[in-house]
Amino acid sequence: MSQEKVDRYKEQKKNRKKIMKREKLERALMKLLGGVVCAAVVVWIGYSAVHMTKTSSSDTTAETTGYVIDTSAIDSYLQSLQTN
Secondary structure, three states: OOHHHHHHHHHHHHOHHHHHHHHHHHHHHHHHHHHHHHHHHHHHHHHHHHHHHHHHHOOOOOOOOOOOOOOHHHHHHHHHHHHO
8 A cells, every 4th residue: 555545544544433423414414404305395285285276166167066965864873872
């Protein structure tokens, strides 16, 4: 090995803890940044979906189906379960 390589190795060995600490911090920051970016994308998609459904539901040209559902039988059954 040349003297230059030996000196470089000794320098790396001397600063190994410092280098490892810096690399660990960089990895943690990259994970944090990736999580923030992913969360921002999820929130943006959710906001867009909610915004699209609000604009489409407030549209006056939308037709309603006109279905009426009678849930009195289910309500009375649930009330009888709660009293027992």
